[in-house]
Amino acid sequence: MENIFRFKKSMVYPEQLNLDQISSKTAQIASWCSEPLEENSNNIHVNETLKNNIDNIDESDETSRSSDGDDSVFANSNISINDEATTANSQFIQDRIRHLVDAFSTRAQAARERIIETPATPSSISSRETIEHHQTVISMKPKLSISFSDKYTEDLPDISAKNKGFFNNLENSIVDPNSKLYLIWMCITAMSVLYNAWVIPLRNSFPYQTKENRPIWMTFDYLADLIYLIDTILIQPRVKYLNEGFWVTDTKILRATYMKSKRFKLDVLSLLPLDFLYVIWGPECVILRFPRFLKTHTFWEFFSFVDKLLSNPYVIRISRTLMYMMYLIHLNACAYYSFSSWEGIGSNNFVFNGKGNAYIKCFYFATKTATSIGKNPKPTQEIEYMFMTFSWLMGVFVFALLIGQIRDIISTATRSKTEYRKLVDETLEYMRRLNMPQDMQRRVQLWFNYTWETQRTLDENTIMDCLPHKMKTDIAINVHIQTLNKVTLFADCDEALLRELVLQLRSVIYLPGDIICKKGDVGKEMYIVKSGKVQVIGTAENEVLATLSEGSVFGEISLLGIPGMNRRTADVRSHGYSNLFVLSKADLNAALSHYPEAQELLNKKAKSLMKKNAALERKHKAMIVINNPKSPAKQAKLLDTVLKVLPPQSRSNRLLRYGSRGKPITNPEYDKLKYRNSLPIIQTNNENKEDEKRFQAKVTVHRSMS
Numbered sequence: 001m002e003n004i005f006r007f008k009k010s011m012v013y014p015e016q017l018n019l020d021q022i023s024s025k026t027a028q029i030a031s032w033c034s035e036p037l038e039e040n041s042n043n044i045h046v047n048e049t050l051k052n053n054i055d056n057i058d059e060s061d062e063t064s065r066s067s068d069g070d071d072s073v074f075a076n077s078n079i080s081i082n083d084e085a086t087t088a089n090s091q092f093i094q095d096r097i098r099h100l101v102d103a104f105s106t107r108a109q110a111a112r113e114r115i116i117e118t119p120a121t122p123s124s125i126s127s128r129e130t131i132e133h134h135q136t137v138i139s140m141k142p143k144l145s146i147s148f149s150d151k152y153t154e155d156l157p158d159i160s161a162k163n164k165g166f167f168n169n170l171e172n173s174i175v176d177p178n179s180k181l182y183l184i185w186m187c188i189t190a191m192s193v194l195y196n197a198w199v200i201p202l203r204n205s206f207p208y209q210t211k212e213n214r215p216i217w218m219t220f221d222y223l224a225d226l227i228y229l230i231d232t233i234l235i236q237p238r239v240k241y242l243n244e245g246f247w248v249t250d251t252k253i254l255r256a257t258y259m260k261s262k263r264f265k266l267d268v269l270s271l272l273p274l275d276f277l278y279v280i281w282g283p284e285c286v287i288l289r290f291p292r293f294l295k296t297h298t299f300w301e302f303f304s305f306v307d308k309l310l311s312n313p314y315v316i317r318i319s320r321t322l323m324y325m326m327y328l329i330h331l332n333a334c335a336y337y338s339f340s341s342w343e344g345i346g347s348n349n350f351v352f353n354g355k356g357n358a359y360i361k362c363f364y365f366a367t368k369t370a371t372s373i374g375k376n377p378k379p380t381q382e383i384e385y386m387f388m389t390f391s392w393l394m395g396v397f398v399f400a401l402l403i404g405q406i407r408d409i410i411s412t413a414t415r416s417k418t419e420y421r422k423l424v425d426e427t428l429e430y431m432r433r434l435n436m437p438q439d440m441q442r443r444v445q446l447w448f449n450y451t452w453e454t455q456r457t458l459d460e461n462t463i464m465d466c467l468p469h470k471m472k473t474d475i476a477i478n479v480h481i482q483t484l485n486k487v488t489l490f491a492d493c494d495e496a497l498l499r500e501l502v503l504q505l506r507s508v509i510y511l512p513g514d515i516i517c518k519k520g521d522v523g524k525e526m527y528i529v530k531s532g533k534v535q536v537i538g539t540a541e542n543e544v545l546a547t548l549s550e551g552s553v554f555g556e557i558s559l560l561g562i563p564g565m566n567r568r569t570a571d572v573r574s575h576g577y578s579n580l581f582v583l584s585k586a587d588l589n590a591a592l593s594h595y596p597e598a599q600e601l602l603n604k605k606a607k608s609l610m611k612k613n614a615a616l617e618r619k620h621k622a623m624i625v626i627n628n629p630k631s632p633a634k635q636a637k638l639l640d641t642v643l644k645v646l647p648p649q650s651r652s653n654r655l656l657r658y659g660s661r662g663k664p665i666t667n668p669e670y671d672k673l674k675y676r677n678s679l680p681i682i683q684t685n686n687e688n689k690e691d692e693k694r695f696q697a698k699v700t701v702h703r704s705m706s
Ligand SMILES: Nc1ncnc2c1ncn2[C@@H]1O[C@@H]2COP(=O)(O)O[C@H]2[C@H]1O
Pocket: 517, 523, 536, 545, 546, 553, 554, 555, 556, 557, 558, 559, 567, 568, 569, 570, 571, 572, 609, 612, 613
């Protein structure tokens, strides 16, 4: 056993090595953990437990050994071994725990320092701001406010912000890549790149640079170079970037990162001053400025930046593709002119004949060749054939690619509309094939048209499926906030409940006259009026109990599980076009299960509505009783037959006719009691026959009681 412990003590675990190194450095930092472990009750507990375990192991050792018959030797030595082992073990464990605690506190300290140093992240800003603003915003605004938290918007290009963020930290001169000014700077740099890309081949092939205008060209050239220089020296090394979710704003790190990047190499190469060679080859040799092309990446970057920025980026995408085409044609025009001057202007039918504006004519030629439109001049020499072949190949491959791109862009832009049209066509075709009534077909078409016109999609919810839950909630709240703020039912509800509910809302459109809820049906959904009006219809035909407009809630009574109230209590009809939010029973119940107060609120509202309806119904019955002076137009068929069969003067006939009095009542007031079993006729449509019977029965009882 002694050996074992000695071995244990001498054993160096890999983590112990690391921890040793750390602990030596951080003895002072981890002051709280450097107290003697014995004083710590937890540690004592650990030590004791371990000690007991070791004792147990020793006991079992003892047993096995005593079975060998060497009792006397072990009996004496075992006590000392036990004591020694326990001490050694507790020492060993204590050391290891101390190392661990030291290491943890070092790590915690390092993390703390890092957090303090790190600039506020969008989310940290937001959470702080949310807390700060909480009292003011909530009290001033309606219940539901969008918390697009997180000032995350700051990370997105914000073109409306004035002068915000370019040097958002003046002392360190950090450039915010999402600021408006950086966007302007990128635009300026992109223009310089475009200038070089367009003008270098132009001046190199066409005789547009003369002795007289050379200073002007050169001024533009060096202005562009200055922009390149400023970008490389002042701007790019200061552009902050995100690393592991944090903005890196340390200028030293930014500079070092930029200098290590491929972009830096390209930027430096693009500034290569080959212009000095003008001294040897002359200032006409503009091609010496070709390194300026190496900054083209700035141009693409600018385009993708604008692409992200605009809500409708298709225009940008198409113009970028068109620009590729134009540039290729431009290069081809330059090549054609160079080729013509090399062969001799106007020397044959193929080359440029020198008449008119050289650039326009060559551009026209290049366009014709590249697009294979129009009659091309016939090449006469092999080199001309090669030139033409090259131009055509370029036309076929490059233009096929570009046109394909444009088609993709356009089809992406119009995809939802195309899908909508396809769906409408398929649905109407299906209905035609089944010979559905014309009116129904017309209504379906009307529904499609109206839904598309108002929503631009048939299912709003699927659009955002790929977004994270929090973002979807924020968007949904933003979209529906106007309506939800008008929902009085939600006025006292917990905001968390609303955030939970908002994502479950499904937008549905109803046409004029559509029945949304049918009295007596089992309720499965609840509704919120988003726009338009709906009417709650009472028992009597077309009696409008209430007209509900934006923000009203209905259809909740049958969902709340109030005993005996799981069916719709009234008909609800769309009055004109209405756009509603639908919330399923399951979603409502799932949300309410976490918010009993909201459930109580809904219950209260449901009960007050039910009371109101009951009162209305009572009033209605009373009206029927009072306004029922006429004898029924028709009496029950069975009664009629029985009366015909029975002799008119028989007792039974009289009883049936006049009741227990056995004779007619002369007072016309009692006419209504002429036939005890005859019922007042209430005009109802066929669908409500059941209700009608029930209602008639009730009226009879009521009347006989009175
Ligand atoms: N008198 C009323 N005024 C307004 N709304 C009503 C009235 N009676 C019923 N409703 C609503 O109409 C809905 C019909 O379906 P529910 O019974 O589920 O829930 C009902 C209530 O939301």
